[in-house]
Amino acid sequence: MPYDVIIAGAGPVGLFLAFELGLAGTSVLVLERMEDPHSPLKEGWMGMRGLNFPSVDAFYRRGLLKDVRESSLAWMEAAKPGFEMNSQSKTSAPPLRFAGHFAGIMLDANKIDLSSQQYLVQGPSSAGGLASLEGLEEVLAEYALKLGVEVKRGMPVIDFTESEDGVTVQAGNESFQCKWLVGCDGGRSTVRKLAGFEFAGTDPEFTGYSAWVEIADPEKLSPGFNLTPHGMYVNGPGPGRIGLVDFDNAAFDRDHEITLESLQAILRRVSNTDVTIKTLHVATSYTDRARQATTYRKGRVLLAGDAAHIHSPLGGQGLNTGLGDAMNLGWKLAATIKGWAPEDLLDTYTAERHPVGAWALNWTRAQVAIMRPNPHAQAITTVIRDLINTKDGANYFVEKISGILLRYDLPGDHPLIGRSAPDLEFEDGSRLGPLLQDGTGLLLDLSATEELSTLGRKWNGRVKYVAAQAKDNKGLAALLLRPDGFVAWAADADPNLTALEETISRWFGSPA
Numbered sequence: 001m002p003y004d005v006i007i008a009g010a011g012p013v014g015l016f017l018a019f020e021l022g023l024a025g026t027s028v029l030v031l032e033r034m035e036d037p038h039s040p041l042k043e044g045w046m047g048m049r050g051l052n053f054p055s056v057d058a059f060y061r062r063g064l065l066k067d068v069r070e071s072s073l074a075w076m077e078a079a080k081p082g083f084e085m086n087s088q089s090k091t092s093a094p095p096l097r098f099a100g101h102f103a104g105i106m107l108d109a110n111k112i113d114l115s116s117q118q119y120l121v122q123g124p125s126s127a128g129g130l131a132s133l134e135g136l137e138e139v140l141a142e143y144a145l146k147l148g149v150e151v152k153r154g155m156p157v158i159d160f161t162e163s164e165d166g167v168t169v170q171a172g173n174e175s176f177q178c179k180w181l182v183g184c185d186g187g188r189s190t191v192r193k194l195a196g197f198e199f200a201g202t203d204p205e206f207t208g209y210s211a212w213v214e215i216a217d218p219e220k221l222s223p224g225f226n227l228t229p230h231g232m233y234v235n236g237p238g239p240g241r242i243g244l245v246d247f248d249n250a251a252f253d254r255d256h257e258i259t260l261e262s263l264q265a266i267l268r269r270v271s272n273t274d275v276t277i278k279t280l281h282v283a284t285s286y287t288d289r290a291r292q293a294t295t296y297r298k299g300r301v302l303l304a305g306d307a308a309h310i311h312s313p314l315g316g317q318g319l320n321t322g323l324g325d326a327m328n329l330g331w332k333l334a335a336t337i338k339g340w341a342p343e344d345l346l347d348t349y350t351a352e353r354h355p356v357g358a359w360a361l362n363w364t365r366a367q368v369a370i371m372r373p374n375p376h377a378q379a380i381t382t383v384i385r386d387l388i389n390t391k392d393g394a395n396y397f398v399e400k401i402s403g404i405l406l407r408y409d410l411p412g413d414h415p416l417i418g419r420s421a422p423d424l425e426f427e428d429g430s431r432l433g434p435l436l437q438d439g440t441g442l443l444l445d446l447s448a449t450e451e452l453s454t455l456g457r458k459w460n461g462r463v464k465y466v467a468a469q470a471k472d473n474k475g476l477a478a479l480l481l482r483p484d485g486f487v488a489w490a491a492d493a494d495p496n497l498t499a500l501e502e503t504i505s506r507w508f509g510s511p512a
């Protein structure tokens, strides 16, 4: 087979998955429909996408964080909530004190206190970013290409046939062979439709708009998120960027052009002002249709990102969920291709990521429910506003939005199992995160025991054994991490070596 994997779609998820697969030494071809990677919809503030903790952590662990950060529009350290603008953001706006929102109701950064989270460690990845899609894709493409990934643009996947040992993919007038096909081709995924994945969910109630405009009388609009009796308008961040949520029963035909006149009429209605749009540079629309593939794998075809789950952008979860899919799938698919994956490893991809996608759909549905333009919804909004303004409420919402408590349902009793590993700092000043840069599993021995070192030698090649003293070991004696940085096993004292070895086999098969 010429390629191990073909990925349809060079969006952020397809490119990050290609990077992960390239890192694991598989041969990857990415087929992208669009000839030109640039688009005014992906550039600058129009392409703004919030990156949450798991995404930032993933980039940090793979050594991409510096470049992702430099390409971003703004960045926020958890230690001092409030976004600092980057020079690329081309705006002189003051730093934003923004910690997130729920249906346009702001979280008060000053009320957030995560100190009760036992395993949370402040480090370089304790941050959130406002990326531009274009900047992010550029960084991911660059890193993927360095690993030997091929990207062919102007190549829409139009068909494929699957046999017992591979897939033949047709793109444009050419066909390509691979062992596995992954659809990262967005919400209207051709791969998903051709493969016959069931895409279950709910129909939309609103049309949303994101636009870059010049406004004649900007003082008529309030800054930030504004929930109104007719929907919501968002003024900023970035000069001339507006967002709109119009409860029109999703009646707008999204194949129709958005004109200055139509956008102005909606902005006036939703904002209840007579504001005037002078110039419309670019605009796009979306809805709150919420659907998810019931499984992420059918035979040799897999889905990730928007191809697997769609929902409204409320709360900024789509990209983050997709990047999480890629981090989860990459090493499992690579292990399957390399032949060392345990029997059911690839199926744990759906088992772990489907619930995360289902949560994102529900998180956005809950926001739609309280934004509806009726008195009942508005009454619930008042209740939520009161709750968000309490310390517990602010913590609850930020924990959900930031993804810091994401936990997979993995076997084992320790409270860290299934969670992302804390970025422990070692006595020599180095940290845990970069130990995952090569994409292999990690057996971290925090109490330097001979038995663990022997076990580490036995599993060398599958799992990297590292003994290190942590400045604050959080009461941990040893940890087993999967290549995605999630904890598969942990011990506070006297590691149970039988349980550890069973867990290593469960994720890594047999010794190399």
Ligand SMILES: Cc1cc2nc3c(=O)[nH]c(=O)nc-3n(C[C@H](O)[C@H](O)[C@H](O)COP(=O)(O)OP(=O)(O)OC[C@H]3O[C@@H](n4cnc5c(N)ncnc54)[C@H](O)[C@@H]3O)c2cc1C
Pocket (backbone or CB within 6 Å): 008, 009, 010, 011, 012, 013, 014, 031, 032, 033, 034, 048, 049, 050, 051, 155, 156, 157, 158, 184, 185, 186, 187, 189, 190, 191, 210, 286, 304, 305, 306, 307, 313, 315, 316, 317, 318, 319, 320, 321, 322
């Ligand atoms: C206004 C707005 C704001 C948002 N804000 C946030 C946010 O703050 N945080 C967040 O996490 N998410 C946000 N999202 C969602 C986020 O943009 C998406 O979830 C994310 O882009 C999905 O990435 P993807 O790679 O799966 O799909 P896409 O970005 O859609 O990429 C798919 C790629 O596949 C290509 N393609 C399509 N069909 C084919 C084919 N047949 N063959 C080959 N290639 C094909 C496309 O050209 C595209 O390049 C927002 C979305 C919108 C609309």
